[in-house]
Ligand code: CP
């Protein structure tokens with residue numbers, strides 16, 4: 021089957037991302053088209069999830085399709101059935117695979133063996149659905165991203181990597197402040213810089229936040245790094261987004277977080293719950309962006 025996958029932000033062209041934003045806007049105002057009518061989408065989770073799981077399940081239903089939630093633990097995958105076999109089995113029943121896992125090589129392997137679109141619902145390397153929804157949230161707030169400065173404070177993790185790819189695709193300026201030893205992926209960063217993306221990695225959160233229209237952060241220990249949590253709390257001292265840091269940003273700046281948040285660690289309660297926080301909009305926009313992504317992928321699927 022001729023089809024497209026969505027494993028990274030860079031699987032889209034600029035024009036395609038713009039079209040997805042426009043469709044997400046439409047779907048936020050009325051029911052999306054029934055592009056998954058009589059179709060099934062499997063949502064395969066090897067890590068925990070609240071937002072991604074529920075927004076995909078609701079989104080599939082709103083597109084007229086049937087969602088099937090599968091956890092690795094509850095399937096034969098936990099008993100050693102190879103990924104390549106699972107990919108071909110699922111391709112026989114379903115029309116799309118949404119997968120959350122650890123190593124990025126696992127979604128790539130799934131996409132290689134599956135004959136249907138595969139969507140990355142978070143790996144250790146990237147979280148493209150979240151970051152596309154976050155860019156859409158900035159677009160809704162400010163009308164465009166081009167030329168704007170966005171700050172990332174904290175871990176150079178999967179979210180930070182996808183933000184770098186988004187800066188490359190959408191042409192905004194991205195300043196990241198990460199403690200030494202916690203920089204983003206060097207390959208993703210290198211490609212973005214070689215292609216002229218305006219991405220800087222700094223050590224000082226105030227310098228990164230200076231004049232930014234959006235200040236982003238995320239947990240200091242991601243899923244799979246629970247054992248490092250205590251050590252990381254020390255390494256990230258001084259990287260909390262609080263009112264003083266927000267004061268360095270643009271006067272209309274928003275605070276962003278993909279959630280779940282740890283109040284009093286990467287963000288203060290005051291900022292998370294304050295008037296500049298758009299975290300609930302970000303979470304809600306996941307639904308519309310993912311509907312637009314699934315609709316886009318179905319339109320690019322041809323039975324061969
Ligand atoms: N932001 C996000 O992906 O949340 P979940 O882990 O709850 O899906």
Ligand code: NVA
Pocket residue numbers: 142147177178179238239241242243278279280
């Ligand atoms: N960086 C976080 C994002 C959670 C949505 C993690 O991978 O756990």
